[in-house]
Amino acid sequence: MPIFKKSTKLNNVGYDIRGPVLDEAERMAEAGITVLKLNTGNPAPFGFAAPDSVVSAMAESLKNTQGYSESKGIIEARQAIVNYCKFKNIPGVTEKDVFTGNGVSEMITIAMQALLDSGDEILIPMPDYPLWTAAATLAGGNAVHYICDESNEWLPDLDDIRKKISPRTKAIVVINPNNPTGAVYPETLLAEIAEIARQNGLIVFADEIYDRIIYDGHKHTAMASLAPDLFCVTMNGISKSHMVAGFRCGWMCVSGDKRIAKDYIDGLNMLTSMRLCSNVPSQAIIKTALESYNNADSFIRPGGRLYEQREYIYNAINGIPGLSVVKPKAAFYLFPKIDAAKFNISDDEQFVLDFLHERHVLLTQGGGFNWPRPDHFRIVYLPEMSQLEYLAENMRGFLETYRQ
Numbered sequence: 001m002p003i004f005k006k007s008t009k010l011n012n013v014g015y016d017i018r019g020p021v022l023d024e025a026e027r028m029a030e031a032g033i034t035v036l037k038l039n040t041g042n043p044a045p046f047g048f049a050a051p052d053s054v055v056s057a058m059a060e061s062l063k064n065t066q067g068y069s070e071s072k073g074i075i076e077a078r079q080a081i082v083n084y085c086k087f088k089n090i091p092g093v094t095e096k097d098v099f100t101g102n103g104v105s106e107m108i109t110i111a112m113q114a115l116l117d118s119g120d121e122i123l124i125p126m127p128d129y130p131l132w133t134a135a136a137t138l139a140g141g142n143a144v145h146y147i148c149d150e151s152n153e154w155l156p157d158l159d160d161i162r163k164k165i166s167p168r169t170k171a172i173v174v175i176n177p178n179n180p181t182g183a184v185y186p187e188t189l190l191a192e193i194a195e196i197a198r199q200n201g202l203i204v205f206a207d208e209i210y211d212r213i214i215y216d217g218h219k220h221t222a223m224a225s226l227a228p229d230l231f232c233v234t235m236n237g238i239s240k241s242h243m244v245a246g247f248r249c250g251w252m253c254v255s256g257d258k259r260i261a262k263d264y265i266d267g268l269n270m271l272t273s274m275r276l277c278s279n280v281p282s283q284a285i286i287k288t289a290l291e292s293y294n295n296a297d298s299f300i301r302p303g304g305r306l307y308e309q310r311e312y313i314y315n316a317i318n319g320i321p322g323l324s325v326v327k328p329k330a331a332f333y334l335f336p337k338i339d340a341a342k343f344n345i346s347d348d349e350q351f352v353l354d355f356l357h358e359r360h361v362l363l364t365q366g367g368g369f370n371w372p373r374p375d376h377f378r379i380v381y382l383p384e385m386s387q388l389e390y391l392a393e394n395m396r397g398f399l400e401t402y403r404q
């Protein structure tokens with residue numbers, strides 16, 4: 001009997017947000033246990049609906065979107081993205097510089113496959129949105145993690161970035177606003193990262209999918225707007241801003257000094273052509289969606305659901321003995337620190353499994369975001385208040401006696 005094993009390429013690839021702890025939650029659900037799943041940033045199941053205009057645009061597009069499109073996407077979508085880039089001061093982006101994708105996720109995978117040879121290094125934040133590390137590793141590269149400093153609002157540690165650059169470093173990834181920390185980076189810091197990239201000849205990848213979910217009037221600056229002389233790849237999409245994660249709708253655009261990246265762009269063209277095109281009905285809503293780019297505004301202002309949920313969960317978690325958390329400025333995640341010594345925690349996956357078994361709430365361990373110590377976990381604060389109250393009360397009760 002043959003035994004079919006996965007390829008060795010996958011040996012070091014991890015994606016714990018949908019990993020073994022989720023498998024266990026699904027086993028529990030099959031056994032009839034109700035589990036509150038707080039593992040993915042997926043707004044729709046928590047009662048966030050897409051704007052009617054976007055849903056109608058998709059419905060109306062169905063008659064005319066049955067064929068493949070150009071690999072980069074339909075021109076109306078790319079024009080709308082070009083306009084959005086102008087609005088964000090990302091210089092020199094034309095329709096030719098835009099690639100639509102089945103979510104930012106597909107773009108990240110393609111961008112890494114096109115770039116990395118075996119042994120090439122790419123700087124990725126720690127903690128990170130783990131697809132970046134997984135995609136870089138799958139592409140044969142080495143993800144080298146630079147520290148984001150919890151004691152400094154989770155901002156990237158520039159000295160650590162500098163220390164980790166080697167002759168094999170090809171690129172740096174900046175996730176701003178950040179998942180899982182909710183940090184928003186000041187312009188001065190972004191300019192310093194751009195300067196490091198300039199001095200070391202790095203490509204800059206900017207993942208800015210949360211740029212329209214920012215609280216308290218904090219300002220988002222597009223990384224590429226500060227680096228017109230560098231080669232930049234900016235990723236964005238409407239999964240979060242328009243609550244349509246299931247439509248799989250994202251894009252990337254190349255900007256800055258494109259001449260030095262001609263060959264790499266050829267690689268992007270080849271890989272996007274090989275998958276033919278992204279979902280065309282989803283492309284057809286990009287123009288409508290970006291015309292209401294501020295769709296999330298009503299949720300993120302005081303009184304809005306996301307704003308109030310953030311206030312509640314931030315205060316509730318900070319009030320639990322043994323936990324502390326930096327207040328997120330954006331997105332819908334909390335990345336609390338747990339006093340590992342107090343609770344004798346040496347395995348963060350075991351911690352979230354124990355919480356799942358005892359309290360029936362699914363969280364993700366910090367290690368799932370390539371955080372190196374067993375002392376963090378991530379909460380998705382999309383659920384309505386009563387569920388967040390359930391989470392906070394249960395976390396408090398659980399930690400009263402928990403010792404690993």
Ligand SMILES: Cc1ncc(COP(=O)(O)O)c(C=O)c1O
Pocket residue numbers: 041102103104105106129175178179207209236237238239245248249250
């Ligand atoms: C930072 C970041 N980038 C990219 C993605 C993927 O988004 P998409 O739905 O566009 O594939 C996510 C999803 O959670 C994310 O948090």
